[in-house]
Amino acid sequence: MPIIPIGESGRWTNYHGTGVCEDAVRFGLRSGDAPRGRDEIGLAAAAVREWLEKARVAGKRVRPLGAGWSPSNVNICSDAWLLHTRRFNRCFRIAADDVRPGVDASGLMLVEAGALVDEVSDKLEQQGRSLWTSGAGNGQTFAGAAATGTHGSMVTRGGIQDHIRAVQLVTPAGVHWIEPAAGVMSDAFVAATGSTPVRDDDVFAAAQLPVGALGIVPALVVDSVPKFLVRPIQNLRKVECAALDWLAAGDFRRFSKAYALDRDPDFVQMIVNPYKPFKRPAMLRFLYAEPWRANYDQATPGQLGAGYDALSLLGRLLDDYPWARGALLQFAMKMGYAAGPDVDDPPVHGTWGEGLDTHRPLADLFNASVTIDRADLPHVFELICGVYTRHGGSTAVTLRFMERAQGLLAPARFTHNAVIDFDGPRSARTAEAYARVVELLDREGVAFTRHWAKSCHLDAARVAADYGEDLQRWRAARDRLIPDPAHRAIFGSAVLDGLGLTG
Amino acid sequence: MMWIGWGLAALLLALLVGQYLAGQGDIFVSIANPRPLDEESMVVTLKYWGFAAEARQPFVTPEADHGLCDLRVYTTRRQMLVAIATLGLIRPVTVAWRAHAGIQPLGEA
Ligand SMILES: Cc1cc2nc3c(=O)[nH]c(=O)nc-3n(C[C@H](O)[C@H](O)[C@H](O)COP(=O)(O)OP(=O)(O)OC[C@H]3O[C@@H](n4cnc5c(N)ncnc54)[C@H](O)[C@@H]3O)c2cc1C
Numbered sequence: 001m002p003i004i005p006i007g008e009s010g011r012w013t014n015y016h017g018t019g020v021c022e023d024a025v026r027f028g029l030r031s032g033d034a035p036r037g038r039d040e041i042g043l044a045a046a047a048v049r050e051w052l053e054k055a056r057v058a059g060k061r062v063r064p065l066g067a068g069w070s071p072s073n074v075n076i077c078s079d080a081w082l083l084h085t086r087r088f089n090r091c092f093r094i095a096a097d098d099v100r101p102g103v104d105a106s107g108l109m110l111v112e113a114g115a116l117v118d119e120v121s122d123k124l125e126q127q128g129r130s131l132w133t134s135g136a137g138n139g140q141t142f143a144g145a146a147a148t149g150t151h152g153s154m155v156t157r158g159g160i161q162d163h164i165r166a167v168q169l170v171t172p173a174g175v176h177w178i179e180p181a182a183g184v185m186s187d188a189f190v191a192a193t194g195s196t197p198v199r200d201d202d203v204f205a206a207a208q209l210p211v212g213a214l215g216i217v218p219a220l221v222v223d224s225v226p227k228f229l230v231r232p233i234q235n236l237r238k239v240e241c242a243a244l245d246w247l248a249a250g251d252f253r254r255f256s257k258a259y260a261l262d263r264d265p266d267f268v269q270m271i272v273n274p275y276k277p278f279k280r281p282a283m284l285r286f287l288y289a290e291p292w293r294a295n296y297d298q299a300t301p302g303q304l305g306a307g308y309d310a311l312s313l314l315g316r317l318l319d320d321y322p323w324a325r326g327a328l329l330q331f332a333m334k335m336g337y338a339a340g341p342d343v344d345d346p347p348v349h350g351t352w353g354e355g356l357d358t359h360r361p362l363a364d365l366f367n368a369s370v371t372i373d374r375a376d377l378p379h380v381f382e383l384i385c386g387v388y389t390r391h392g393g394s395t396a397v398t399l400r401f402m403e404r405a406q407g408l409l410a411p412a413r414f415t416h417n418a419v420i421d422f423d424g425p426r427s428a429r430t431a432e433a434y435a436r437v438v439e440l441l442d443r444e445g446v447a448f449t450r451h452w453a454k455s456c457h458l459d460a461a462r463v464a465a466d467y468g469e470d471l472q473r474w475r476a477a478r479d480r481l482i483p484d485p486a487h488r489a490i491f492g493s494a495v496l497d498g499l500g501l502t503g
Numbered sequence: 504m505m506w507i508g509w510g511l512a513a514l515l516l517a518l519l520v521g522q523y524l525a526g527q528g529d530i531f532v533s534i535a536n537p538r539p540l541d542e543e544s545m546v547v548t549l550k551y552w553g554f555a556a557e558a559r560q561p562f563v564t565p566e567a568d569h570g571l572c573d574l575r576v577y578t579t580r581r582q583m584l585v586a587i588a589t590l591g592l593i594r595p596v597t598v599a600w601r602a603h604a605g606i607q608p609l610g611e612a
Contacts, residue, residue, distance in 0.1 A: 360573060
């Protein structure tokens with residue numbers, strides 16, 4: 001039986017403790033040992049459908065859970081049945097005759113939804129392949145990360161959901177196999193998974209980023225690129241204000257030349273102290289992709305620059321001593337930033353997966369962000385830092401870059417995006433300061449979106465305004481997949497209803 | 504003479520504050536390639552400077568058949584204050600752990 005009850009009913013708290021599911025009845029979706037992946041996900045989908053029916057009869061809402069990493073509480077629902085998926089985590093190689101004619105199967109892998117991004121990365125690397133982007137950590141489940149449009153800072157790439165080529169989705173009405181209109185997997189393969197094919201570009205683009213409101217995803221087909229190495233450069237540098245113009249214009253080479261190597265970087269990230277962002281050194285991270293070779297100077301994730309957790313340890317101090325915030329934050333940045341290889345250090349290399357880690361729970365964190373058109377960066381960045389610090393924001397401010405991402409509800413909807421993250425210790429003052437940033441952008445008439453997973457306080461009116469026509473298309477796709485409003489309500493929750501995604 | 508007394512008192516206070524702060528630090532150990540499930544925790548109380556440790560049930564965790572990924576040991580502010588106020592006779596410590604989701608071999612679709 002792939003679904004088993006876990007423990008007594010009670011409370012479940014998400015990763016950062018931003019939300020609690022009260023009176024939750026918990027179940028676990030477990031991997032089996034079927035010899036073929038298609039059989040295993042077929043069995044799981046049937047079990048999920050049966051479980052949904054039982055929940056419906058019991059009058060309960062359901063909430064599938066990945067790693068529970070979303071502080072926006074899209075993973076929270078009280079008086080509901082929760083489905084933990086992290087032990088549904090097998091990955092399967094796809095053969096040439098599993099796909100439709102003309103589709104290259106060599107980069108594809110069938111992934112059970114609860115596999116962590118780390119697991120997917122490992123299994124791809126085992127086959128000489130790699131993800132081309134992911135978030136700063138890799139402890140999310142693949143389905144959970146895609147559900148909210150998780151992204152990193154690969155400057156020519158979009159979000160993690162861009163890897164998805166097909167989605168298996170279970171609703172009370174059926175088990176769907178969703179692909180773009182051109183199709184990916186063979187009819188025989190889809191039939192063996194017990195799913196009905198839905199080959200439609202809009203439905204696929206909705207299912208790439210479902211925000212947890214379209215049903216339960218047991219499995220995905222994930223695409224990849226040939227395995228590559230990255231050389232990290234990580235340093236503390238005073239960045240001149242003019243550099244914002246280079247970044248806004250996409251001249252990452254010039255930025256890299258000024259602060260790291262005279263090469264085109266593939267990944268650029270800048271973490272600044274918003275208290276005097278151009279007077280105090282910023283933490284810069286560059287990654288330069290290189291072709292894979294077996295005999296590389298392998299380094300640990302720490303040496304490759306994963307994580308900057310000490311920032312969260314200073315949370316209480318930052319809140320207690322507002323007059324010292326700028327200096328304390330700078331100290332935290334200096335201490336916490338994994339001492340990376342600088343330009344003059346001997347180069348180290350790692351694969352994409354080796355440069356990330358699964359993150360460990362420490363202090364209470366605040367995570368919020370705004371995604372803007374990269375071209376607006378020089379105009380608003382200093383204003384944002386100014387308003388944020390004036391209102392007591394106590395986190396570092398991170399700048400990341402990405403191209404337009406796939407999925408109708410992808411927050412990265414500009415052709416070129418700059419994502420400004422406010423990640424650090426949680427406090428009411430910081431949340432208030434972030435709210436002022438949002439007000440500022442509205443006042444300045446700057447278009448922006450917010451992350452589905454973070455504490456960005458979106459509401460239905462704002463979602464409708466931000467996504468316009470694309471939201472209508474997403475809703476039309478949802479209504480095709482779940483025509484009965486009573487069935488849609490099963491996937492509701494206070495947060496998702498408030499976003500206008502479930503009605 | 505007086506100032507030596509004050510100096511010693513200040514030193515003792517500084518030692519105490521140092522212990523109070525350091526006690527709240529996080530001790531964290533992890534296996535190399537973790538696949539963590541949810542964090543669970545329990546409070547273990549050392550009594551009489553460790554001569555008697557509270558014998559609670561050891562790591563009862565519902566999903567630990569693949570072992571544990573990591574372990575975190577820390578003391579909260581309140582726990583540290585209890586330890587100081589009781590001269591260390593009662594020393595509550597929080598132990599938190601995450602079970603492993605298991606790593607399955609790559610299969611065929
Ligand atoms: C330490 C940390 C670092 C982070 N770094 C980044 C970053 O660099 N970039 C970035 O963009 N974001 C980042 N985030 C945000 C994170 O990537 C998102 O919160 C992501 O959605 C978490 O995935 P999860 O598996 O924990 O999903 P959850 O939080 O458990 O779930 C997210 C949503 O997906 C739904 N869901 C989960 N599994 C399924 C399923 N099988 N079927 C249907 N619905 C499902 C849930 O119901 C929920 O609505 C970070 C968060 C943390 C805590």
